[in-house]
Amino acid sequence: MAKFNENYLNLKESYLFSEIAKRVSAFEKAEPDKRIIRLGIGDVTLPLSGRVIESLHSAVDEMSKADTFKGYGPEQGYDFLRNAIKDYYKRNGVELDADEIFVSDGAKSDTGNITDLFSVDNTVLIPDPVYPVYVDTNTMNGRKIIYMDATADNGFLPMPDPNIHADMIYLCSPNNPTGAVYNKEQLEQWVEYALANDAVILFDSAYESFIQDKSLPRSIYAIKDAKKCAIEFCSLSKTAGFTGTRCGYTIVPKAITQKASNGSEMSLNKMWNRRQTTKFNGVPYIVQRGAAAVFTEEGMKEAQAMISIYRENAKIISDTMDRLGIRYFGGVNSPYIWFECPFGMESWDFFDKMLNEIQVVGTPGAGFGANGNNFFRLTSFNNKENTAEAMERFETLFK
Ligand SMILES: Cc1ncc(COP(=O)(O)O)c(C=O)c1O
Known part of the structure; x- marks a missing residue:
């Protein structure tokens, strides 16, 4: 059996x-x-915006004609959307390569799926309270979880403890459920800790578009060297009302590499690409067209x-x-x-x-x-x- x-x-x-x-x-x-x-x-409760709806409609029309019909698309997302996301980051001061951006059907699946890339021997650091997906997906894999206390005393923003070693660290900012947001100095400390521990930060920025204080980072990559140790998950769910339409993106920088036990070089970007091309067949073309409209000036x-x-x-x-x-x-x-x-x-x-x-x-x-x-x-x-x-x-x- x-x-x-x-x-x-x-x-x-x-x-x-x-x-x-x-x-x-x-x-x-x-x-x-x-x-x-x-x-x-x-x-969310507000309907999709006019630009998004227009773009979705015109993509539906494209699907109705033989010369514009689309079958399977690239598993990583169409270039038009990867480039739109790249430009969005650039406008926020972060330089990414388009092949570091993977279009997804939302942040929930990718925050769970990313565990495929990591050994079950890793120790995982997770705040309490927390968005439950991080805990449950690591529990399903049988990883050891260490909880870090988020309390009123630390403003619900736990900071690294140099006496505790972790290999994978989940941070969510702006946070669900607490609404707390890490500032630049705090994220710098996390990046420093991750580099010192050879750990990877799994940074959930699903609520980044709610940040209005310009001094607060909207991406972990606003922090120097974060590209060496952090993966970022984002979503159009709360940014543009895509909870039912489903589209997000995950950034896996090419700079996160490691020597394997047999001495070969491993790259998380290459591994995620391999994982996605094996287990995922991409986000629907129509949805990606709708998502691309969000990143236009009017859509934004x-x-x-x-x-x-x-x-x-x-x-x-x-x-x-x-x-x-x-x-x-x-x-x-x-x-x-x-x-x-x-x-x-x-x-x-x-x-x-x-x-x-x-x-x-x-x-x-x-x-x-x-x-x-x-x-x-x-x-x-x-x-x-x-x-x-x-x-x-x-x-x-x-x-
Ligand atoms: C912190 C956090 N991450 C991810 C998600 C899921 O986002 P998505 O709709 O893109 O799967 C949510 C949804 O509530 C969330 O609160």
Whole structure:
């Protein structure tokens, strides 16, 4: 009989969103007349922008004619999109070669798939709280995970500990769930640590387009020598509303190389290329055309206009926290507001209080790791009216 991968037994039940759904549905049954406002969603709500839709339509038309029809495309992505991404980085001060950019169907799959390139013997450093994909994919492979505490004391931005050795390091900035963003000096320390430990940083920048403070890095490659030790994952999901359309990109610099045990030279860029050409057949042409529209001047303006709407919602939430004197993180350069549960409550108890008393649904911090136990995540992805009403209701908890 085939032996199953028993590492799956070590996965924690992923019950966060199902438990939320269960509690909400029980409430709805008991109180059908009460209107619930959802500020727990990590998904975008605004439709794709005009340029993107135009580009998608014209790509569909191309598929209808024999002379412009496209079959299999390059697994790494079409040149038009790789070059558009390269130019985007250049505008942000980062020089990349187009063959360091791999177009993907989103950051979730690639942050998981990248584990294919690394030995199971590696030790992995992961913050707590965290986007659960990093933990689960490494658990599936059976790697040793060391957690680093992200707490209010370090602003939810853990820094390297010279006494701890790691081989793979996951960083997410702007962070989900905490909204915290590393500054340049902090990322410099991480790059220094990675180089000193021969480690690789797996940098998730899925929320980079929410950064408005120009002094904060939007890419790990804003840091000197990061190309020698960091892979970056990015996505159009939150930048341009592609959560359902699916497109992202992963940067694997050619400078990350290593001598193998048999003395041969190994390059992560070549390995990822080999992995992708073996296991992936590329992102649909139509989607890549839509994605390329995001990187045009007009497309970028439209994406930024969408982000400003989410930002205004984030401001409504953070203004409320300011008024109530509640400690929070994120919100300015991120769509997430991560606040300390009031009344000394734990996050699931506070979830129940919000649901029962004001019918506002958020996400209990405990669902992202033990350090989230007394914190709570609200998102800016609902509309302005609902966000404002939710916050009016929130204030009544304190009257
Ligand atoms: C930190 C982080 N990385 C990656 C993703 C997934 O992005 P994608 O839609 O590109 O798969 C998310 C989605 O919520 C996320 O929060």
